[in-house]
Amino acid sequence: MITRVKLVNWRSHEDTELEFSKGTNVLVGDMGSGKSSVMDAICFALFGTFPALNAKKLSIDDCVMNTPEQKQAARVEITVTHKDKEYTILREVELGKGTKKSEVREGDTLLEGPQTKRVSEVIEQKLGVDYELFSRAVYSEQNQLDYFLQLRAGDRKKKIDELLRIERFENARKSLGSLSRALKIRREDIERALAEKTPEAVEAEVAKSETELKELEGKINGAREELAEATKNKLEADTVLKGLEVKEREAHALREKKAVLESQVQTNTNRANEISGRLGEALEADLSKQKAGALERKSAVEKELEALELKARGLMEVNAELKAKSEKVRELAEKAAEARKLAQRMQSLDERKPQEHLDTAREAVAKAERELGQAKAEIEQYTKRAKELAHAGDKCPVCESDITHNKKVALAMDAKERMANAERRSESAKGIISNTNVKSLENDARELAEIKASLKSSGAEGLEQARADVAGLEEKLREMGDGSDVKRKELQAERDSLLEKAQKVDRISEMQAEYRRLKAEESARKQELESVGNSLRAVAFDEGALAGVRNNANALSAKESELKAVLESGDERLKDKSSALEANRKMLGELRQRESDTKAIKEAGDSLGVMGSALESTQSQLREEFTIALNAGLEDVWPRIYPYGDYESCRLAVGDGGYVLQLLRSGGDWMDVEGVASGGERSTAALALRIAFSLVLTQNLSWLVLDEPTHNLDSKGVELLATALREHLPGLVEQVFIITHDEGMEQAVSGVLYRLERDKENGAPTKAVLISSEGD
Numbered sequence: 001m002i003t004r005v006k007l008v009n010w011r012s013h014e015d016t017e018l019e020f021s022k023g024t025n026v027l028v029g030d031m032g033s034g035k036s037s038v039m040d041a042i043c044f045a046l047f048g049t050f051p052a053l054n055a056k057k058l059s060i061d062d063c064v065m066n067t068p069e070q071k072q073a074a075r076v077e078i079t080v081t082h083k084d085k086e087y088t089i090l091r092e093v094e095l096g097k098g099t100k101k102s103e104v105r106e107g108d109t110l111l112e113g114p115q116t117k118r119v120s121e122v123i124e125q126k127l128g129v130d131y132e133l134f135s136r137a138v139y140s141e142q143n144q145l146d147y148f149l150q151l152r153a154g155d156r157k158k159k160i161d162e163l164l165r166i167e168r169f170e171n172a173r174k175s176l177g178s179l180s181r182a183l184k185i186r187r188e189d190i191e192r193a194l195a196e197k198t199p200e201a202v203e204a205e206v207a208k209s210e211t212e213l214k215e216l217e218g219k220i221n222g223a224r225e226e227l228a229e230a231t232k233n234k235l236e237a238d239t240v241l242k243g244l245e246v247k248e249r250e251a252h253a254l255r256e257k258k259a260v261l262e263s264q265v266q267t268n269t270n271r272a273n274e275i276s277g278r279l280g281e282a283l284e285a286d287l288s289k290q291k292a293g294a295l296e297r298k299s300a301v302e303k304e305l306e307a308l309e310l311k312a313r314g315l316m317e318v319n320a321e322l323k324a325k326s327e328k329v330r331e332l333a334e335k336a337a338e339a340r341k342l343a344q345r346m347q348s349l350d351e352r353k354p355q356e357h358l359d360t361a362r363e364a365v366a367k368a369e370r371e372l373g374q375a376k377a378e379i380e381q382y383t384k385r386a387k388e389l390a391h392a393g394d395k396c397p398v399c400e401s402d403i404t405h406n407k408k409v410a411l412a413m414d415a416k417e418r419m420a421n422a423e424r425r426s427e428s429a430k431g432i433i434s435n436t437n438v439k440s441l442e443n444d445a446r447e448l449a450e451i452k453a454s455l456k457s458s459g460a461e462g463l464e465q466a467r468a469d470v471a472g473l474e475e476k477l478r479e480m481g482d483g484s485d486v487k488r489k490e491l492q493a494e495r496d497s498l499l500e501k502a503q504k505v506d507r508i509s510e511m512q513a514e515y516r517r518l519k520a521e522e523s524a525r526k527q528e529l530e531s532v533g534n535s536l537r538a539v540a541f542d543e544g545a546l547a548g549v550r551n552n553a554n555a556l557s558a559k560e561s562e563l564k565a566v567l568e569s570g571d572e573r574l575k576d577k578s579s580a581l582e583a584n585r586k587m588l589g590e591l592r593q594r595e596s597d598t599k600a601i602k603e604a605g606d607s608l609g610v611m612g613s614a615l616e617s618t619q620s621q622l623r624e625e626f627t628i629a630l631n632a633g634l635e636d637v638w639p640r641i642y643p644y645g646d647y648e649s650c651r652l653a654v655g656d657g658g659y660v661l662q663l664l665r666s667g668g669d670w671m672d673v674e675g676v677a678s679g680g681e682r683s684t685a686a687l688a689l690r691i692a693f694s695l696v697l698t699q700n701l702s703w704l705v706l707d708e709p710t711h712n713l714d715s716k717g718v719e720l721l722a723t724a725l726r727e728h729l730p731g732l733v734e735q736v737f738i739i740t741h742d743e744g745m746e747q748a749v750s751g752v753l754y755r756l757e758r759d760k761e762n763g764a765p766t767k768a769v770l771i772s773s774e775g776d
Contacts, residue, residue, distance in 0.1 A: 001735045002042060002703070003086075004079040009064060009071040011037040012758055014765035021751040021774055024725045024736040028746060029756030034766035035739045038756075039705055041076045043139055045089045046123055047131040048099060048116045051139070054131075064095050067763035071095070082127060082701075089123065091116075128700040137693040139705040152658075160626075160659055206585055213577050220570040227563040234556035241553045244546040247539055254536040261529045265522055272518040275511050364432060372429035378422035381761065382415040389415070626696065627654055633692035636732075640724035641691075642684050643716040650688050661685055679712035687721070695732055702734035710742045722748035746771070 002020050007013035012034040027035045043050035044063070052058045065071040074093045079086060085106055090113075092101040103113030104122050112122040124130045129138065136159070389412045631651045638650045649664040662670040663677060663685060673685050687709055694704045710718045725748035729736055738745055746753055753771040758764055 001081050002078060002737075003081055004077075005038060005042060006075075006077040007038070007041055008075040010041050010074045010076055011063060011065065012067070012766045013037060013041075014065060016766060016768050018754060018768055019752065020735070020737075022735055023730040023750035023774070024738060024748050025751040026738045026740065026745055026749045026753045027756055028740055028743060028753070029758075030741055032760050033756040033758045035741075035756050036707055037766075039139065039707060039737065039739055042078055042705075043131075043134065045076045045078045045091050046120075046127070047134065048091065048102065048120045049131060051135055054135075060093055060098050061095055063093055065765070073100075080127075085126075087111075087123075087126065089119075091119075129698055133697060137690075137697040138701065138703050140690050140707055140709070158658075209577060209580055213574070216570065216574050216577060220567065220574060223563060223566050223570065227560065227567060230556060230560045230563055234553065234560055237549065237553040237556055241546075241549045244549055248546060251536065251539050254532055254539065258529065258532045258536070261525050261532065265525045265529070268518045268522040268525070272515055272522070275515045275518075279508065279511060279515075368429040368432035372426055375422045375426035375429065379419055379426065382419040382422070385415045386412055386419070623654060627652055629696045630692050633695045633732075634688055637688045637691050637695075637724075640728045641688060641717075641721050642681075643720040647681065650685050652689065661689060680714055680717055683709075683712040684717060684721075691729065691733070703737075704729070704733045704735075705737045705739075707739040708741070709738065710740060710745060715744070718742060718744045719747070721745075726750045750774075 001022060005016075005018045005020070007016045010016075012032075016034075016038075018038065027038060029035050040050040040052065044053070053060065053063070064074045072095050075090070076092075077088065077090045079088050081087075088105045090101070090103050091099060094100040099116045101114050102116040102119040104111050104119050104126075112119045120131075389408050392408065634650045634652065639648075642650075646666055647663040648666055651662050651664070651670070653660045653662050653670070661673045663673060663681070664670055673682055677685060687706070690706070691704060694702075709721065713721065722745055725736060725738065725745075727750075730750050735751070738748055749772060752773050755769045755771050756766055757769060758766045
């Protein structure tokens, strides 16, 4: 039983909470008031979808409230009691992101969440009903009460078989047929293969391959022994060759080193002679005293320059201050002139008194704008009503009740008169707004305030003092200028001369040091040259001996490669023959197995035929038992909801083409509902079938949801249906939900009655008003 439903921003429900009880619960309200949205929300909470969403008539974003403003998320929460346990189910939808949260709790214990699919699986397991069964046997959405009657007989049989799960037997029987055909094809393939190659022929090929394999193995073993001898001789030749190659590398390295040393000795000698020629007597002179004197005088000159730089910076600072003060004098003079002009303008504006006139004008415009807004809303409302009446048939576009031509004409004239009155009020308000010069008054008031503020902050005072400061700074600059620039240039020239002298002394000292280093390196490298010559003579390398050993090693290597190629080819042939032998042996085993498989496949095919017959018999028996149970329910329900005596009962018959819904005439013969019954009789038969489906297929759940069940019923049919739902059906089904705009169905309540109201014209949310509880 569903005990509570909480909707937040769901379709037209901004914040709705409903409580339900056992028996028949009714939601009554006008079209678009949000009745069906409640049942869609219950279905969505249970299974993560509902019929309109599943058929893509709506998107998940359409479930989030968008009037009067777009919400970002919606939430559905329901409480269900089942088998003495209470479950709370929550689903949340986020705009543009789909279902962002799902959970199901048993009491305070979380059973599953947040994965939507896992939550739906847990609910199906606990309630024993999946979405397909719920949407076909429990929930009859608006205009879908006669869903099964709309189907062709064959399609109706398929859909009902799916609800009964009978289609699994049909699928299994089809699979058995496919498997039987596959086994037959497999047996024929094996028999063809056995006819092409017999096991005896393959046995002869195996014996021949074994003989050839032994002969090839003997040849390969002889070549392998010869290769071992050639490899041994090559290793010995390689050892001698490596020793000679080591001596070759040593001799080569010594010759290269000798050439490098000779080149370095010559380079050092040439550079030392060049330095000696350039310096002459200065080569051995002591230059340290000359450098010290030049550096000492340079230091004294730099101190004098620093004093002059300090004085120059002082002059720059005074000059910068003079520039800033002069700029300020110019700015203050401009502000004083502007202030005089502003004072004259302020006096002119004060005389007009703009603020007093502005307040009066604003009040008049605000009143006219309110009147204009009301008039526009009425024009839009009555224009829409006139269009709806113009296109309406014999039903009222608002309440769907019957409407006469005269009443439509009267309503249209009333709407036209009201619209003309609203248009006259609109034009009057527009004239007031356009003739009131609010903007000009606002500009004058704003300009007056700005002038007063500007005069307060003009800062024109202090002009004379700023001019006196400028004169004082100019006098100070004249006093500080004393010809220091000439002195600074003379000192800078002397400093540069001393620095050049010190640098020249440094260059001569560096050349003296380089000369001494070059002479020392020349002596060391001549000694090293003598040592390298001795080592080269000790190596005693013989070029001819190396060439002879290298030729012998190359010949042995060629022979080794040749024998390896022979062995590699032999191994490939050996591998190929071994593979061919193994393949023949495998084929022989497969042929023997195929002989055995042929017999087993024939026996399996016979067994599949027996199983297919058993499945077909089971299908027929289950369909017959379901029809008996369903017709028992129809026989009980029909007289409770059909108000006349011309049809005594209703049944679902099984024919060759599928299921057919029939009515029993008072004379005793059965007739098909399709093509014979009236709209009301067809609706009553469809309703009876829906109730019977719920009784037979969902006994574990014992729920029934009917959306607008009175379609095509006359007043007597509605009255009888309400009585059956109130007095009889609660004894068969634990909880019934009725969604209707028909106020006559309020008499069906044995549980809770809610009236749903909504101001659609202004986009207001749904309001749920509790009318009665538990049949009061």
